[in-house]
Amino acid sequence: MEADLVVVGSGVAGLAAALAAASEAEFAGGIRILLLTPGRFGGDGASTLAQGGIAAAVDPGDSPALHALDTRRAGAGLTVAERVGILAAEGPERVRELARMGVRFDREPGGALALGLEGAHSRRRIVHALGDRTGWEVTRVLAEAALRCPGLRILEGAHVTDLILNSGPAGSVTGGGPGRRPVAGVRYLDPDGETGEVHAPLTLLATGGACRLFLRTTAPHFALGDGLALASRAGARLEGMEFVQFHPTALRVDADPLPLVTEALRGEGAALVDGSGRRLFDPDADGPAPVGAASGDLASRAEVARRLWLAMQEGVEPFLDARKAIGTAFPDRFPGVYRLCLAHGIDPVRDLVPVTPAAHYHMGGVAVDAWGRSTVAGLRAAGEVASAGIHGANRLASNSLLEGLVYGKRAGQGAVRDLVDGCPDGRAPLGSPAPCESRPPAESRAISLAPAPTARPDADLLAEVRTLLWEGVGVVRDARGLRGVLSGLERIEAEANRPGQPGQGPEEGAAPSGAIARAVLVGRAMATAALARDVSLGSHLRSDSRVEAPSRSMARHTLARLVS
Numbered sequence: 255m256e257a258d259l260v261v262v263g264s265g266v267a268g269l270a271a272a273l274a275a276a277s278e279a280e281f282a283g284g285i286r287i288l289l290l291t292p293g294r295f296g297g298d299g300a301s302t303l304a305q306g307g308i309a310a311a312v313d314p315g316d317s318p319a320l321h322a323l324d325t326r327r328a329g330a331g332l333t334v335a336e337r338v339g340i341l342a343a344e345g346p347e348r349v350r351e352l353a354r355m356g357v358r359f360d361r362e363p364g365g366a367l368a369l370g371l372e373g374a375h376s377r378r379r380i381v382h383a384l385g386d387r388t389g390w391e392v393t394r395v396l397a398e399a400a401l402r403c404p405g406l407r408i409l410e411g412a413h414v415t416d417l418i419l420n421s422g423p424a425g426s427v428t429g430g431g432p433g434r435r436p437v438a439g440v441r442y443l444d445p446d447g448e449t450g451e452v453h454a455p456l457t458l459l460a461t462g463g464a465c466r467l468f469l470r471t472t473a474p475h476f477a478l479g480d481g482l483a484l485a486s487r488a489g490a491r492l493e494g495m496e497f498v499q500f501h502p503t504a505l506r507v508d509a510d511p512l513p514l515v516t517e518a519l520r521g522e523g524a525a526l527v528d529g530s531g532r533r534l535f536d537p538d539a540d541g542p543a544p545v546g547a548a549s550g551d552l553a554s555r556a557e558v559a560r561r562l563w564l565a566m567q568e569g570v571e572p573f574l575d576a577r578k579a580i581g582t583a584f585p586d587r588f589p590g591v592y593r594l595c596l597a598h599g600i601d602p603v604r605d606l607v608p609v610t611p612a613a614h615y616h617m618g619g620v621a622v623d624a625w626g627r628s629t630v631a632g633l634r635a636a637g638e639v640a641s642a643g644i645h646g647a648n649r650l651a652s653n654s655l656l657e658g659l660v661y662g663k664r665a666g667q668g669a670v671r672d673l674v675d676g677c678p679d680g681r682a683p684l685g686s687p688a689p690c691e692s693r694p695p696a697e698s699r700a701i702s703l704a705p706a707p708t709a710r711p712d713a714d715l716l717a718e719v720r721t722l723l724w725e726g727v728g729v730v731r732d733a734r735g736l737r738g739v740l741s742g743l744e745r746i747e748a749e750a751n752r753p754g755q756p757g758q759g760p761e762e763g764a765a766p767s768g769a770i771a772r773a774v775l776v777g778r779a780m781a782t783a784a785l786a787r788d789v790s791l792g793s794h795l796r797s798d799s800r801v802e803a804p805s806r807s808m809a810r811h812t813l814a815r816l817v818s
């Protein structure tokens with residue numbers, strides 16, 4: 255198959271990018287845009303699960319400057335001021351755009367947008383839809399718009415396993431870098447195990463996060479960090495790989511992924527308690543919070559997760575108590591969480607809700623500029639897979655749907671503009687389209703992450719990776735545990751490379767093809783970066799170091815590049 259731009263993933267970032275590209279291409283004409291997704295279009299990513307909402311300074315008493323300040327404070331010195339400024343400034347218009355497209359945001363009786371409060375926000379600024387089903391509603395509207403869009407082709411059931419590298423002279427495009435060849439498309443597996451290829455001068459990864467690599471997680475099936483592995487194999491720079499946000503309140507039940515109990519509940523006054531209903535964190539005991547920052551149950555996610563984790567190590571079973579603060583309003587205000595709780599035999603109107611920290615969001619990613627350009631020609635990224643300088647060492651709650659909307663749109667627009675303006679010219683900027691003269695498929699090769707058949711089913715090995723990362727790169731880390739993860743991953747990799755039994759077929763529920771190679775690569779990058787950063791910062795908590803206040807001298811990302 256041929257396209258000019260191939261977008262991988264149908265979460266909010268992929269949808270926003272594809273729609274923006276299609277709209278930009280209307281004026282350019284003749285640009286072919288194809289979106290691939292492995293599961294159900296618009297329904298197989300984290301976006302559809304998002305509950306709390308979208309952070310945006312839409313209230314007259316709020317401002318983009320304040321939103322940017324909160325975002326940068328949460329990011330602990332590792333955000334890029336200009337990019338955060340763009341996010342906060344463009345946020346309100348993206349929300350209004352969604353409302354015009356038909357997103358049913360919740361409103362006050364007078365018609366103003368109803369605003370929720372979440373941890374570490376200094377203002378109520380979380381817009382939400384259908385109570386706590388914001389992600390579902392937003393992806394529904396974007397996906398319907400994409401289906402109506404004549405300039406956009408969509409392919410469901412396409413699991414991307416490889417990037418196709420152009421075999422033109424390495425480094426012939428500025429920014430391709432010595433030894434790095436432009437990306438010229440993707441190879442994918444369909445549900446029958448058949449391989450397909452899409453050749454395109456621009457590939458935009460919108461593959462979401464990597465939190466599924468942790469045993470306890472709220473992240474969906476495909477959040478295995480595939481985009482990170484593929485980009486890294488192509489020579490792209492990854493940054494901030496150690497920064498994983500652990501949400502303090504996933505539902506503590508026997509489920510995978512764990513259902514999320516949104517932070518907005520604590521914003522409405524629900525409290526973290528022990529089994530006898532006694533508050534775990536006394537907000538007054540923290541002393542005065544820094545200006546504009548929250549404390550107690552609404553301190554930053556990393557802080558609340560850390561406290562809960564330590565309490566659990568001492569045998570405390572944490573719960574969320576919404577009985578008094580929300581009570582009978584629960585089913586109307588939080589219908590999604592209410593249903594999830596009931597499905598596990600918990601009635602949050604009457605019962606304490608059992609909670610646990612769980613891996614929730616990965617701040618690290620493919621290093622990109624403000625238009626989604628990676629350090630490799632032909633390769634772009636947007637959304638959770640990217641590191642655009644927005645979240646730094648810790649994400650401010652509800653900033654990621656917003657990032658997908660703002661930076662997904664910019665990546666889609668930028669891609670089409672670069673296709674029109676920058677190809678071929680040999681002087682193109684970083685991540686520019688692969689030069690047209692070297693497009694023909696016959697000249698390209700794939701970086702294969704496809705595995706040799708293994709003696710043990712991939713699903714078993716993936717479960718081992720997930721346990722290893724949860725235990726060693728979890729809420730609180732130390733050097734010994736991190737080294738253990740690295741040697742564990744080596745063992746798993748060796749096992750995955752052992753020749754399998756002849757004729758062994760794919761197992762029921764098996765991990766997708768090549769998943770172990772990709773998981774090991776991403777896990778190794780996370781553990782190595784976490785080992786290298788030997789002080790606590792943002793979401794990265796080291797029990798074997800002092801807590802470092804963010805300072806200019808520390809404000810540097812760890813960078814990862816695959817050395818093969």
Ligand SMILES: Cc1cc2nc3c(=O)[nH]c(=O)nc-3n(C[C@H](O)[C@H](O)[C@H](O)COP(=O)(O)OP(=O)(O)OC[C@H]3O[C@@H](n4cnc5c(N)ncnc54)[C@H](O)[C@@H]3O)c2cc1C
Nearest residue numbers: 263264265267299300301304306307414462637638652655
């Ligand atoms: C339970 C939960 C609740 C959340 N609540 C909020 C919230 O209230 N507000 C907020 O701002 N954020 C929230 N987040 C985070 C937010 O949902 C995500 O960060 C954001 O939606 C990511 O969007 P995305 O488009 O980058 O990725 P996703 O929405 O995850 O989409 C990724 C896409 O890539 C596809 N993909 C993955 N691998 C491959 C592959 N190899 N080949 C092809 N396609 C692939 C996936 O199937 C999917 O289509 C929540 C996250 C979770 C898990």
